[in-house]
Amino acid sequence: MIDSLILNLEHRDLLTDDEKAHLRKLITLERHFARGEDIVQERSRPRYSTLMLEGFSARYKLTQSGTRQITALHLPGDFVDLHAFPLRLMDHGIMAMSPCRVALVDHGYLTAITEGMPHLTRLFWLQTLIDGAMQRERIVAMGRKSAKSHLAHLFCELFMRLKVVNLTEGYSFSLPLTQQELSDVLGLSIVHLNKTLQTLRRDGVLAFESERVTILEWDRLSEIAEFDPTYLSLQVEPR
Amino acid sequence: MIDSLILNLEHRDLLTDDEKAHLRKLITLERHFARGEDIVQERSRPRYSTLMLEGFSARYKLTQSGTRQITALHLPGDFVDLHAFPLRLMDHGIMAMSPCRVALVDHGYLTAITEGMPHLTRLFWLQTLIDGAMQRERIVAMGRKSAKSHLAHLFCELFMRLKVVNLTEGYSFSLPLTQQELSDVLGLSIVHLNKTLQTLRRDGVLAFESERVTILEWDRLSEIAEFDPTYLSLQVEPR
């Protein structure tokens, strides 16, 4: 159940048995969301944080003109909404991109962790910092890379993150996003996203059909993306 | 000395005298950096975190082709590099954009805070989450707003943040950035940044000369920017 979160954390630091036990106690309340449903609404004040157990979700904002920008994608094992704990008031929404199963973790319980389990606190903090690092990569890609490179980068990142939680099969993984949704991640129009995707396919580095991505040539893809996984902090060390 | 950080935190939650006393003890080592100097280098493993006391600094990444993207600007009172504490290995650099005075805070001391001062820990965590919120705003602006709107948004944000630490005079503030540097923040070419800046000047909403910004019409500027300060978490409440 909670295994994905533990996998996520254990890729960054060692966990004691006691800490794992506490993590397992996190999940007292579970909820399901249908594709397209809001998991957390903008301007709400959640009293619990949500942890992804199954499915994909997205952090997003809408502009006045009604366009959408997705600022982050969240996978099983991501503590999606740890942000709401210190932030209190949500400045953005979180939507289920596929059928989702999530755990709701009461903020009172999180407060208790900050008061009694400093190491676990630092690891939770770390998770939100890695979110920040991923956002910085997105900013760099949006500002200084081509659409093709940006898209390649996104696939590289998703592959690495899904691998951590054992959701890859070889160089292939499930990605339940439409091209419209992908374009909202990259900040491109759907037409241009489609054409960019096709250049990657034509180059033979990638296949993407029926919600499944297969990376055909990792080396060329990561070269196109200028992908350097340092920012994902995938090293076990004392934190 | 440490006043700016305290101002920053006190705009988000109440601090006890004991907490303030601990904050004042943070600064044991102070350093100066010249404009253009690296405060923290990419791929380094800092043993201390840096806190801005005076001046502006920028978080940046370079691409293979040598272009630069600035992912965040940091002002006095910003705990710039709290990130390095749980992240350990820097995936980006931090550069002084003006002469800077910074405090170096030993990570051992921060660990002690996470172990003995849970509320202060949550407030430090909050600071990094606000950094994340600002990055999300940048992503939205880069992906779904025009250059003009994005630039206007940056000025709105800087104004609000500088106001918190008493570095504004009326609607005016010092901004020691060249247009080249501004263009690296927005992910635009310097030529286009210049032309965009001039449309804001021509509209009469803003003046920017000799490193000083004056907002002439806040309402119109924030309308152009679609600026909503919610993401800055400028509310005092229990965290």
Place this chain on the structure above:
DNA sequence: CGGCTCTTTGATAGCCTTCAAGCCCAGTGG
């Protein structure tokens, strides 16, 4: 008065958006 960096301007090219329409496919209902 140079020499430097920063700013500004003009011209051209290209990436990306928008608009529009056709295609594919799965689900639905007759």
Place this chain on the structure above:
DNA sequence: CCACTGGGCTTGAAGGCTATCAAAGAGCCG
């Protein structure tokens, strides 16, 4: 079983925003 329907995908064309190239003005410092 098959036409119908709707969402998602694909393609083409035209236009606009932004990048690049180039060069001239402006301000500062030695």
